[in-house]
Amino acid sequence: xxxxxxxxxxxxxxxxxxxxxxxxxxxxxxxxxxxxxxxxxxxxxxxxxxxxxxxxxxxxxxxxxxxxxxxxxxxxxxxxxxxxxxxxxxxxxxxxxxxxxxxxxxxxxxxxxxxxxxxxxxxxxxxxxxxxxxxxxxxxxxxxxxxxxxxxxxxxxxxxxxxxxxxxxxxxxxxxxxxxxxxxxxxxxxxxxxxxxxxxxxxxxxxxxxxxxxxxxxxxxxxxxxxxxxxxxxxxxxxxxxxxxxxxxxxxxxxxxxxxxxxxxxxxxxxxxxxxxxxxxxxxxxxxxxxxxxxxxxxxxxxxxxxxxxxxxxxxxxxxxxxxxxxxxxxxxxxxxxxxxxxxxxxxxxxxxxxxxxxxxxxxxxxxxxxxxxxxxxxxxxxxxxxxxxxxxxxxxxxxxxxxxxxxxxxxxxxxxxxxxxxxxxxxxxxxxxxxxxxxxxxxxxxxxxxxxx
Amino acid sequence: xxxxxxxxxxxxxxxxxxxxxxxxxxxxxxxxxxxxxxxxxxxxxxxxxxxxxxxxxxxxxxxxxxxxxxxxxxxxxxxxxxxxxxxxxxxxxxxxxxxxxxxxxxxxxxxxxxxxxxxxxxxxxxxxxxxxxxxxxxxxxxxxxxxxxxxxxxxxxxxxxxxxxxxxxxxxxxxxxxxxxxxxxxxxxxxxxxxxxxxxxxxxxxxxxxxxxxxxxxxxxxxxxxxxxxxxxxxxxxxxxxxxxxxxxxxxxxxxxxxxxxxxxxxxxxxxxxxxxxxxxxxxxxxxxxxxxxxxxxxxxxxxxxxxxxxxxxxxxxxx
Numbered sequence: 001x002x003x004x005x006x007x008x009x010x011x012x013x014x015x016x017x018x019x020x021x022x023x024x025x026x027x028x029x030x031x032x033x034x035x036x037x038x039x040x041x042x043x044x045x046x047x048x049x050x051x052x053x054x055x056x057x058x059x060x061x062x063x064x065x066x067x068x069x070x071x072x073x074x075x076x077x078x079x080x081x082x083x084x085x086x087x088x089x090x091x092x093x094x095x096x097x098x099x100x101x102x103x104x105x106x107x108x109x110x111x112x113x114x115x116x117x118x119x120x121x122x123x124x125x126x127x128x129x130x131x132x133x134x135x136x137x138x139x140x141x142x143x144x145x146x147x148x149x150x151x152x153x154x155x156x157x158x159x160x161x162x163x164x165x166x167x168x169x170x171x172x173x174x175x176x177x178x179x180x181x182x183x184x185x186x187x188x189x190x191x192x193x194x195x196x197x198x199x200x201x202x203x204x205x206x207x208x209x210x211x212x213x214x215x216x217x218x219x220x221x222x223x224x225x226x227x228x229x230x231x232x233x234x235x236x237x238x239x240x241x242x243x244x245x246x247x248x249x250x251x252x253x254x255x256x257x258x259x260x261x262x263x264x265x266x267x268x269x270x271x272x273x274x275x276x277x278x279x280x281x282x283x284x285x286x287x288x289x290x291x292x293x294x295x296x297x298x299x300x301x302x303x304x305x306x307x308x309x310x311x312x313x314x315x316x317x318x319x320x321x322x323x324x325x326x327x328x329x330x331x332x333x334x335x336x337x338x339x340x341x342x343x344x345x346x347x348x349x350x351x352x353x354x355x356x357x358x359x360x361x362x363x364x365x366x367x368x369x370x371x372x373x374x375x376x377x378x379x380x381x382x383x384x385x386x387x388x389x390x391x392x393x394x395x396x397x398x399x400x401x402x403x404x405x406x407x408x409x410x411x412x413x414x415x416x417x418x419x420x421x422x423x424x425x426x427x428x429x430x431x432x433x434x435x436x437x438x439x440x441x442x443x444x445x446x447x448x449x450x451x452x453x454x
Numbered sequence: 455x456x457x458x459x460x461x462x463x464x465x466x467x468x469x470x471x472x473x474x475x476x477x478x479x480x481x482x483x484x485x486x487x488x489x490x491x492x493x494x495x496x497x498x499x500x501x502x503x504x505x506x507x508x509x510x511x512x513x514x515x516x517x518x519x520x521x522x523x524x525x526x527x528x529x530x531x532x533x534x535x536x537x538x539x540x541x542x543x544x545x546x547x548x549x550x551x552x553x554x555x556x557x558x559x560x561x562x563x564x565x566x567x568x569x570x571x572x573x574x575x576x577x578x579x580x581x582x583x584x585x586x587x588x589x590x591x592x593x594x595x596x597x598x599x600x601x602x603x604x605x606x607x608x609x610x611x612x613x614x615x616x617x618x619x620x621x622x623x624x625x626x627x628x629x630x631x632x633x634x635x636x637x638x639x640x641x642x643x644x645x646x647x648x649x650x651x652x653x654x655x656x657x658x659x660x661x662x663x664x665x666x667x668x669x670x671x672x673x674x675x676x677x678x679x680x681x682x683x684x685x686x687x688x689x690x691x692x693x694x695x696x697x698x699x700x701x702x703x704x705x706x707x708x709x710x711x712x713x714x715x716x717x718x719x720x721x722x723x724x725x726x727x728x729x730x731x732x733x734x735x736x737x738x739x740x741x742x743x744x745x746x747x748x749x750x751x752x753x754x755x756x757x758x759x760x761x762x763x764x765x766x767x768x769x770x771x772x773x774x
Contacts, residue, residue: 084739091527091741112741115526202613208633208722262612265633267719269607277613408526412740422722426635440547451523451531451744 042074045340048100049077050086050325054294055156058360066347073340075102083325084411087112094118094332101333102341104155106325108410110144111230113328114151115408115452120331123150125342136349137366139319142398144326146231146406152326153345156363158291159309159320159396160215161389162186165284166305172196177285179388180308180317183251186285193284194260202277203260204285206252207270208425210417211323212287216248218402219311221318225445230406234454238441240417241434247312249421249430256425263425266418289323290389291362297383306385308392319396321404324363364393409448416440519747528743538748547724548732548749555728558643559707565647566703567696570654575684577655578662588659595652603716606645607632635725638718642726645713650706654699661695662688701764708757729753 051059056079063075080086083106093099094116105113113119123145126133133141133150140154162177169176174192177185190203206212217224222244227233255261262283264270275292277283279300287309296304311317327348329341347353351369355376358365370376371390380387396402407413416437423433520538522530542548573591577584594602609616610631621628631641669687678686689696711730714720720727720735727735729749737746 088528088738088741094527112526118527263630263633264612265718266721269632269717272607273611273613276611280614282613409740409742412736412742415735415739418721419723422633422635425633426722428723447523451525453525453531 039074041071043072043336043340045073045075045102045337045344046100047075047077047341047344048080048086048090048103050080050083050104050106051156052079055361055363058357061360062348062353062357063344065353066344069347070343073343075340075344083109091116091118094330099330099332101330101337102344103328103330104325105152105328107143107323107404108414110151110326110404111406111408111410114146114406118331119151120329120338121149121151122153122327122329122342122345125329125339125345126150129342129346131346135351135367135369137322137364137368137393139393139396139398139402140322140366142403143322152328153349154322154366155325155327155348156291156357156361157322157324157366157393158289158363159322159389159393160212160287161290161392162285162287162307162310163278163292163296164189164305164307165278165281166303166385168193168197168201168281168284168302169305170303172201176305177307177310181310182313183247183310184313186310187251187255190255190260190285191258194258199259201281202262202283204255205262205264205274205277205283206287207264207274208266208418208421209270210414210421213245213248213417213421214405215309215320217242217244218321219309219318220244220247220315221399221401223401224405225407228400229403231400231403234449235407235445236449238413238438238445240420240437240441241431244312245434246430249424249434251312253424253430266422290364291324293383293386293389294362297386304383304385306388308388318399319402320392321396321402322393358390364390368394407445408452409444412444413441516747516750519743520751522744524741524743526741528741530744534744538744539752542745542748542752550724551727551729551732554639554725555708558639558646558710558726558728559704561643562646562650562707562710563700563703565643566650566654567700569647569651570658570699573651573655574658574662575688577659592652592656592659594649595656597649597652599649599712600716602645602649603713606641606648607717610641632718633722635723638722638725642713642717645717646707646710649713650703654703657695657699658692661692665691697764701761704760704764705757708753708760729756 047063049056049059060077063077067074078100080089086103087105087109090100090103090105091112125131137154137157140157141150144150144152144154162181164176166176169189172193174189174196177189181189186204193201194203214224222242223229224238224240225235226237226239227235229235252261256263262277264273264277271288271292274283274286274288275295278286278296279302281302290306293304293306308317309320327341327345329338329345331338333341348357349367351365351367351373352375354365354367355370355373357363358370359375359379365371365376376390405413420433420437423436424430519530521533521535523532523534525531577588577591597605608614612618612628612630612633615631617631618628620626629637631637665688669691670683673683673687709730710728711734714726714728714731715734718726720731730753733746733749733753736742736749
């Protein structure tokens with residue numbers, strides 16, 4: 001046995017070693033390619049982002065175009081993985097040489113970034129340059145601002161919309177939902193589709209996702225927390241158990257009971273499953289981020305229908321808030337570097353870049369002039385329903401309830417909202433599920449305020 | 455009656471005793487002079503330094519963090535003593551996580567060992583073509599956590615998954631595998647067992663094939679049934695290996711993270727929110743480092759207790 005092994009080593013040691021050396025060599029060469037060094041004479045602006053897949057390709061193109069457009073700065077994009085973990089990385093690396101000059105951070109980290117005092121509000125540069133922000137979507141801007149100060153610039157932005165399989169509706173002779181449907185209208189459509197297809201097609205689903213529940217509150221002009229959802233002062237009280245949340249969950253409960261609703265759970269797997277089912281003609285309606293339009297229109301002959309986020313019966317739709325992420329400027333880098341970061345932010349907001357961004361990713365163009373570009377006109381010609389999310393965004397007038405919830409600890413809040421939703425989806429009592437969430441959220445808020453000395 | 459190997463070779467324990475006392479004698483004579491001490495530190499120093507920086511310092515820091523509240527940027531602000539621990543141990547949420555973890559760990563360990571034994575027993579028979587089965591049974595060893603999770607997610611898919619299609623054909627009720635709290639727990643257990651099985655099978659098979667054939671021959675002459683042989687020869691003979699595999703599986707299951715993250719994210723209604731996943735979420739999702747630190751300390755104590763218990767209880771029953 002030992003002899004055999006020794007002989008084996010003798011024969012194969014050199015080739016194995018050679019393979020190792022080659023692998024290491026490749027890894028090293030690749031590694032040094034990505035090293036963060038700028039071209040001579042340029043100020044490096046390290047840019048942390050969380051864009052993967054097609055969005056990463058599109059973002060790299062914007063960066064490339066920016067670097068070619070001038071010779072003063074060099075933006076160096078670095079992918080940092082998922083949003084949640086990136087927040088902690090950004091905060092923990094602040095003040096070290098490894099920290100970024102410019103970073104992308106997601107919607108619900110806004111209050112955390114604001115309170116960390118680790119960033120320079122972009123308002124400073126807006127004022128210095130007299131930069132006109134009026135072309136940029138107001139409801140997106142208001143999400144990342146506090147008391148008139150723009151903290152960060154919205155970048156990749158989406159809104160939840162209602163998707164429906166228009167081909168299936170036609171096939172079974174069911175009237176499709178209107179442009180801005182009410183809860184009962186969606187229920188009617190889902191039920192008819194389920195019955196007329198002889199239960200072959202499930203009517204609808206709504207992912208167990210705190211964001212969607214918060215948007216239901218926003219669309220009904222209801223606050224989740226006091227002090228204007230945190231926009232007028234530091235929040236001290238959370239009130240998830242309110243009539244609007246109850247109405248939303250009762251609506252879902254009605255559909256679960258009549259059998260037309262299908263539950264795919266929460267998280268990325270739920271999104272994958274609902275899209276797979278939708279494309280396989282097994283699901284008629286679902287509510288999800290507008291960023292999925294691309295996936296829902298490629299490789300399928302089905303006609304995609306899109307409506308606004310549904311609103312409770314008898315309540316005028318207030319317009320939903322946005323989701324996605326914004327671009328922030330770190331304050332631990334020299335003024336020149338911060339200026340470079342701002343120049344890049346401005347570059348991302350141009351009508352042309354925003355239009356190309358929407359076409360490539362499904363995120364919404366924030367610049368209102370993007371709608372006039374050929375890129376988007378061609379897109380709408382090909383997929384007429386792709387126009388709807390942009391209209392929903394443009395029609396939303398910002399107020400405290402649809403400008404996001406400006407509170408620290410939103411990640412945990414989302415978790416607790418989701419647990420409440422899961423309880424209800426699995427047949428639990430709505431009132432007690434919401435009370436449980438409220439108790440835990442308020443306890444957490446109290447600890448947060450105590451730890452932060454507020 | 456059959457004798458166990460230890461009883462049949464009474465000289466073994468004596469010889470061990472002897473070597474032990476020899477070592478003790480040598481140690482007594484062995485004293486360190488100044489130069490030796492210098493060398494001792496020089497050789498131990500690097501490993502002590504590495505242990506200190508990467509093990510002891512983080513442990514002490516974790517303990518320290520667990521006694522404070524942490525602010526937005528993760529810095530300690532208010533000293534709260536043991537209140538993080540008290541809050542955790544009185545929160546129904548955390549206690550349910552603890553219960554869920556224990557259920558998962560024991561279910562996984564018991565099922566993995568049981569199935570591993572059955573498969574290893576089948577594959578230990580010398581039959582033509584058995585190599586194919588041995589390869590098949592141990593095949594899951596080469597599957598990474600993410601691949602396993604995605605593979606099973608496809609099977610559990612409520613609309614297009616294999617299980618859903620199969621139950622439609624057979625006119626059985628549909629089980630919402632990943633969205634019903636009880637079913638989700640079993641979905642995760644099944645996937646974990648499936649993943650662990652290859653390794654467990656291989657180790658147990660190795661142990662079984664090294665059991666002396668003379669024992670089975672003697673048993674055959676005495677007319678013992680194959681079932682009797684399995685419980686009275688195979689199991690006692692491979693008990694050291696069983697002990698090893700059960701410890702490894704138990705501790706690995708406590709640390710289970712990847713599958714949970716990819717399959718359920720701790721849901722639905724926290725039904726699969728295991729202790730390790732909870733720590734990760736509290737620290738790196740919520741930025742609540744103080745509470746996550748307290749949870750880490752509690753988990754460390756639990757794992758240490760189980761390891762101790764297993765060594766104390768199982769060691770006595772192990773037949774070396």
